[in-house]
Amino acid sequence: MITLTETIEVPRSVASCFRYVADFRTTVEWDATALEASKLTPGPIDEGSRFSVRCKAGRGHLDLTYEITELTPWQCLILEGRGRWFTVKDVITFESLADDLTRIHYVAEFTFRTGLQRLAKRLEPGFKKMGRASLKGLARALTDDNPPPEASRDTQKRDGRLTTALTCFTRYGYRRGQNTWRPMTADMTGKHVVLTGANAGLGFATAVSMLEAGAALTVVIRDPAKAVAMQHALKAETGREADHVELADLSLLAEVSALCERLHARGQSIDVLINNAGALFNDYAETAEGIERSAALLLLSPWKLTESLLPLLQDHARAARVINVVSGGMYTQKLRCDELIMTADKYNGSVAYARAKRALTVLTELWAEAWAEHNIAVNSMHPGWADTPGVQTALPGFRRVTKRVLRSPAEGADTIVWLARATEADHVSGKLFLDREPRTTHLRNRTQERPEERARLLDWLAETYSGLNLNDKG
Numbered sequence: 372m373i374t375l376t377e378t379i380e381v382p383r384s385v386a387s388c389f390r391y392v393a394d395f396r397t398t399v400e401w402d403a404t405a406l407e408a409s410k411l412t413p414g415p416i417d418e419g420s421r422f423s424v425r426c427k428a429g430r431g432h433l434d435l436t437y438e439i440t441e442l443t444p445w446q447c448l449i450l451e452g453r454g455r456w457f458t459v460k461d462v463i464t465f466e467s468l469a470d471d472l473t474r475i476h477y478v479a480e481f482t483f484r485t486g487l488q489r490l491a492k493r494l495e496p497g498f499k500k501m502g503r504a505s506l507k508g509l510a511r512a513l514t515d516d517n518p519p520p521e522a523s524r525d526t527q528k529r530d531g532r533l534t535t536a537l538t539c540f541t542r543y544g545y546r547r548g549q550n551t552w553r554p555m556t557a558d559m560t561g562k563h564v565v566l567t568g569a570n571a572g573l574g575f576a577t578a579v580s581m582l583e584a585g586a587a588l589t590v591v592i593r594d595p596a597k598a599v600a601m602q603h604a605l606k607a608e609t610g611r612e613a614d615h616v617e618l619a620d621l622s623l624l625a626e627v628s629a630l631c632e633r634l635h636a637r638g639q640s641i642d643v644l645i646n647n648a649g650a651l652f653n654d655y656a657e658t659a660e661g662i663e664r665s666a667a668l669l670l671l672s673p674w675k676l677t678e679s680l681l682p683l684l685q686d687h688a689r690a691a692r693v694i695n696v697v698s699g700g701m702y703t704q705k706l707r708c709d710e711l712i713m714t715a716d717k718y719n720g721s722v723a724y725a726r727a728k729r730a731l732t733v734l735t736e737l738w739a740e741a742w743a744e745h746n747i748a749v750n751s752m753h754p755g756w757a758d759t760p761g762v763q764t765a766l767p768g769f770r771r772v773t774k775r776v777l778r779s780p781a782e783g784a785d786t787i788v789w790l791a792r793a794t795e796a797d798h799v800s801g802k803l804f805l806d807r808e809p810r811t812t813h814l815r816n817r818t819q820e821r822p823e824e825r826a827r828l829l830d831w832l833a834e835t836y837s838g839l840n841l842n843d844k845g
């Protein structure tokens with residue numbers, strides 16, 4: 372048997388240390404040998420939760436299945452792992468030394484299969500070294516002092532060429548990004564997140580992560596029938612439901628205003644607002660308020676929602692965050708305010724979608740500048756190409772061709788989650804992100820907007836809004 376014993380002290384509350392370690396998927400963020408980890412059982416982390424962990428082993432890898440056999444909140448975790456060569460029992464104890472100081476004691480006992488004792492003897496020094504490195508990694512992760520995000524040289528180089536930039540949209544781009552990510556250990560307990568479009572695709576994946584991170588979650592969806600299924604699915608996945616469900620058809624500005632009134636009446640300040648709801652409409656249609664629906668849903672709606680919720684975003688001493696989900700499609704378009712609402716005769720769904728997303732990207736930069744003094748970080752992100760119900764319905768041909776390289780919804784949503792959760796994401800505002808790195812907002816010079824168009828955007832939005840056929844302009 373090989374026994375490793377390590378103790379670390381970290382400047383974090385015992386509860387947040389415990390929650391982070393108990394979700395053993397985080398092992399890839401701190402264990403010196405872990406390459407991949409996933410949760411095999413649905414539901415909240417508890418006794419019986421199982422994880423699959425792939426570890427480096429010489430030139431190859433070794434797959435282990437871990438199970439939590441004992442979980443005493445904030446005190447002790449016991450995990451048993453099984454692999455081809457050995458079983459391992461991890462006993463992890465947590466001791467609160469002060470509000471923000473925790474001692475973690477880690478004992479790992481490896482029992483090798485019969486006949487492998489000589490191998491175990493040979494491997495012992497290497498195992499001990501790895502154990503020390505892993506616990507140092509855990510201490511670093513829980514210290515959570517990552518530097519502010521910036522684009523690596525490689526990323527900047529990739530963004531300089533259309534083909535390499537587009538490759539980053541695929542699941543391979545996600546894998547490449549993942550190699551350099553730092554641990555995301557912030558606990559969102561006590562933070563209030565408002566998320567639109569939470570019942571499907573990227574929004575649902577984001578909702579799962581927000582609940583797992585401990586956030587209080589308000590979701591905005593439009594269909595009461597989908598609310599029931601969504602809550603059921605969230606509960607099955609995380610053991611929690613969204614704390615509040617608000618119903619609103621976000622393509623209708625009167626409904627956006629009514630939603631804001633309800634949120635104001637509730638009076639709960641907002642730490643993170645995620646403007647995610649969206650759709651690509653292949654056919655032209657106007658909303659009941661008399662405006663082309665892409666412009667309404669993808670641009671006027673997040674503009675109105677965010678501006679109206681500003682008092683709730685600046686209602687506390689903490690920094691607040693706004694995250695606008697845009698699209699790589701916006702790289703094809705240039706901001707021209709007069710072209711934001713397409714007419715029926717010239718309508719092209721992808722173009723209308725891309726123009727609205729381009730405008731939302733510019734709006735992100737304008738808000739970031741204007742709201743820096745209010746301590747609100749405003750960033751946009753694009754998810755690359757992810758296989759969601761939205762893509763399946765609106766772009767079946769594109770999906771057929773790209774199916775093998777599409778990201779999962781969780782991979783597409785990762786940067787939304789990171790912008791909402793990571794401590795270092797507070798230190799950057801007005802940027803467009805993909806895979807946790809700020810990216811270029813233009814892949815071609817011809818899409819650079821003229822300064823007059825940029826300066827006009829906010830007035831254009833207010834004028835367009837006041838021209839809508841609303842019953843009650845809130």
Ligand SMILES: NC(=O)c1ccc[n+]([C@@H]2O[C@H](COP(=O)([O-])OP(=O)(O)OC[C@H]3O[C@@H](n4cnc5c(N)ncnc54)[C@H](OP(=O)(O)O)[C@@H]3O)[C@@H](O)[C@H]2O)c1
Pocket residue numbers: 567568569570571572573574591592593594597619620621622623646647648649650651668696697698699700753754755756757758759760761762783
């Ligand atoms: N998937 C990708 O590859 C990709 C790429 C670039 C950008 N995006 C952006 O990512 C965001 C999420 O897209 P997704 O791919 O996850 O799409 P999705 O699977 O279709 O999910 C979109 C969500 O938005 C909601 N929504 C749509 N119209 C709404 C309305 N009028 N009022 C309220 N909610 C509405 C949907 O609700 P219902 O279920 O009721 O329709 C759903 O919850 C969108 O902003 C999209 O433009 C996605």
